[in-house]
Amino acid sequence: MTPTFDRMTFCIHTFGCQMNKHDSERIAGMLEGLGATMVDAVEDADIVVFMTCCVREAADTRLYGQVASLKNVPLRAGSPLPKRIVAVGGCIGQRDGEKLTEQLPHLDVVFGTHNLGSLPGLLAQAVADGAHHVEVLESSSDFPTELPTAREHSWAAWLPITVGCDNFCSYCIVPYVRGREKSRALEDIEREARGYVEAGVREITLLGQNVNSYGRDLYGEPRFVDVLDAVDATGIERLRFATSHPKDLTDEVIARFGSLRSLMPALHLPAQSGSDRILAAMNRRYTREHYLGLIAKLRRACPDIALSTDLIVGFPGETEEDFLQTLSLVREVGYGQVFTFIYSKREGTPAAKMADDTPREVIQERFDRLVEAVQEGAWQANQAELGRVVPVLVEGTSKRDAAMLTGKSPKNQTVHAPLPAGLDAAGLVGTVVDVRVDEARTWYLAGTVEGAPRP
Structure with a gap:
């Protein structure tokens, strides 16, 4: 019943x-x-x-x-x-x-x-x-996308293309609680994306623990580039994806940042550390040199691309030299956003068994230095937007000021702008407005709406 x-x-x-x-x-x-x-x-x-x-x-x-x-x-x-x-x-x-x-x-x-x-x-x-x-089931034979969905926003949609993870990074519990990687059929993804476009969705974000390895279990080789091409062909206005593992980011996918109409110029590419020794202990299966090579390729394909990353401080056995390698990576890449974390031991993962006698105060001091460098880099990255006109997908109004619109740029930057006189804020939600950037702060841009909104 x-x-x-x-x-x-x-x-x-x-x-x-x-x-x-x-x-x-x-x-x-x-x-x-x-x-x-x-x-x-x-x-x-x-x-x-x-x-x-x-x-x-x-x-x-x-x-x-x-x-x-x-x-x-x-x-x-x-x-x-x-x-x-x-x-x-x-x-x-x-x-x-x-x-x-x-x-x-x-x-x-x-x-x-x-x-x-x-x-x-x-x-x-x-x-x-x-x-x-x-x-609690150990696994499921079905891909759980046929369940009804009440989306938070009418103009945006999450679209899962894989569930689970096969990477088993030594610090990560995800493969044990999400299971092994399982991909959806490409035809199902395309059909769902087309349905969203027909329903008026302007932005689709493709989801997976490692979207870059999509299709390896179904087709014998990764086919993520085919997903990007298929979803772009639906006519979607803005296309994003998360999350990418550097070891599986291919030249074909990188090239799409320079050729696909809908693919936004922003990529979250978790580095976790800038030290080869720590990367090996994390079982990340790439080196600092490989990672920086990917960054160079991305900037050749899309010179204005905005990059973000995840970084862990205090992984077991991390030395001051290891940390300085992470700090220098932040300064060399010039990220627009970095999610920083102090290592958290997760029982059941290989890293939980690794010995570490680094004092907590040393780890905290490194973390504080990293946060300072991240803030400096984010501020510097945003200065390039001053004077530019950026198309902003309006998400609503500021929590602090109902007369201030807020939304996202193609680079996924938060942008604020005063509500133009005579316009209704509720009516602008889900539309795209052009904003001339007059102010560039560490975590947001601010400016003035120019022209009429694009419904």
């Missing part, structure tokens, strides 16, 4: 990567399709779903704190339920399973990364009997 959630409300708290965000959209689509209404605040929700990430220890701590705090939040007036139903899914759900209900007794439902479609049934059982319900 199909469960129903008429008169019930739900909210979803999402941690981690874009894949988790898209999984949350699927959950919202399923629950709305069964009669529930999505709300923003926990206080207004009969059902609370946490979509979790276990890449770093801080995510575990935050989840436990937020779930525990729900014990003190009263159920809304008029709720059809005797108690609030709390569910945990995503990577922590996959990793910990039944253990979560032992540590959080008021948790009702746990599900994993391979069985999103089971959530409505698990919630219905918890509503009916008040007991714990846990279902």
Whole structure:
């Protein structure tokens, strides 16, 4: 029997990567399709779903704190339920399973990364009997894209092309909780992309733990370049992808940054470290020289490309010289954005067994130096935009000022501009406006709208 959630409300708290965000959209689509209404605040929700990430220890701590705090939040007036139903899914759900209900007794439902479609049934059982319900599958034979999706924005869509990962970097838990890499058929990807274009979507982001190796399991060799060509041919206005592994970034894909109409001039290419010794210990399977060679090729194909990356400080055994290699990589590449992390030990990964006696204060001091260099580089990269007119996809208004539009440039920079007189902010959301850049800060650009919006 199909469960129903008429008169019930739900909210979803999402941690981690874009894949988790898209999984949350699927959950919202399923629950709305069964009669529930999505709300923003926990206080207004009969059902609370946490979509979790276990890449770093801080995510575990935050989840436990937020779930525990729900014990003190009263159920809304008029709720059809005797108690609030709390569910945990995503990577922590996959990793910990039944253990979560032992540590959080008021948790009702746990599900994993391979069985999103089971959530409505698990919630219905918890509503009916008040007991714990846990279902965590080791793998799935289906690619979970046929589930209904309630997209956060009408003008943008996530489009998964792979799930799982085969790389097994020594610090990373993802292959153990997301499973081995599995690719969608190219025809299915093209059909979904075309449907989005027909529905008015302006920007598609292709998703995968390593999009560059797409198709190796289906076709015997990577065919990511074919995905780019096929999605571009649908007429999509803006095309992006995440995430890329440097070892699988091919010359053919690099060339598309100079030839594909829709492919935005921005690439996130995680380096993780600038030291060959640390890269080998991380099992990244490329060298600093190879990585810098990719950067040179990218800039030949698209001289104005914006580059971003991930960097880890404090990996076991990292010396000052190793760290200085990372610091020099930041300065040599000139990233527009860098996501910096202090190494977080994840039980079950090879790196968790590596000895390290580096004092925490030394690691923190290196991290602070890296952040300073990142900020300097980001500020410098943005100075090149001064005086330029950039097309900005409007996402809404600033949280601080309802009269200030905010959106993204082709390079994925945040851009602010005052709302032009006589125009309605809500009507501009999802349109493209030209903004002349008058100010370039470290993390954003600001300027003035020129001309009429492009619907």
